[in-house]
Each structure stands twice: as structure tokens, then as C-alpha cells.
């Protein structure tokens with residue numbers, strides 16, 4: 001068993017994103033109540049229509065690999081025994097991109113690959129986002 005993974009202490013709109021995701025038990029993104037488009041990271045105004053009317057709603061989890069990096073070294077004790085590990089920039093089916101962790105091995109990840117995003121709820125204020133191979 002690895003040591004405890006570091007916990008981010010989000011605030012402001014990041015906290016709202018993480019609280020929604022933890023509360024729903026699945027990835028939630030900021031959703032404009034006027035134009036219906038999705039945004040990440042969260043903003044006070046919709047970048048598409050400037051509306052202040054938004055909520056954080058569950059998304060499908062369907063995404064694809066936009067880009068990825070392979071880490072061969074980590075200073076975090078919780079991740080040291082996982083190297084080399086892959087970190088993915090995922091493009092969600094709803095549009096926004098976000099960073100996700102994955103247990104997929106470096107040779108098993110390619111750009112454009114379909115993936116499924118799921119939330120690992122750590123506590124009511126934080127969740128990791130993990131990418132898995134799409135079925």
C-alpha cells in the first residue's frame with residue numbers, strides 16, 4: 001500500500017467544482033444556464049455568452065486523450081512507487097479539457113484514444129479524476 005496521496009485544498013470556484021463532483025460521486029462541470037455550454041476550469045462568467053447563470057452538473061465521463069505525459073520521477077511519496085505513470089489531458093465529450101490521472105501504462109495510451117473519466121471522491125471537498133480505457 002502506498003502512502004497517502006496528497007490532498008489539494010481548493011477554494012472559490014475550484015471548491016464549487018470539487019464539492020459538486022464529490023456530492024454527485026461523478027465528474028461534474030460548470031454548465032451555463034443560458035447558452036448550455038460547458039466550461040472548465042470554472043469561471044464567474046460564461047466564456048461563450050458572459051452569463052453569470054451557471055450550475056455544476058454531472059457529465060457523461062466520455063472523453064478522449066488530447067495529450068499526455070509520462071512521469072519517470074516523483075517527489076511525492078504517494079506517487080513514487082507508481083513511476084513511470086501517465087497523466088492525461090482529457091477532452092470531454094461536452095467540450096472542456098481537464099487533467100486526469102490514470103493507471104494505464106505509457107505504452108497503452110495514445111492521442112485520440114477514447115477514455116472514460118470517473119471521480120475518486122476523497123472527501124466532500126476534493127476528488128481525483130481518473131481516466132480508464134473506454135469499453
Ligand SMILES: [Zn+2]
Nearest residue numbers: 032035046049
Ligand atoms: Zn453561456
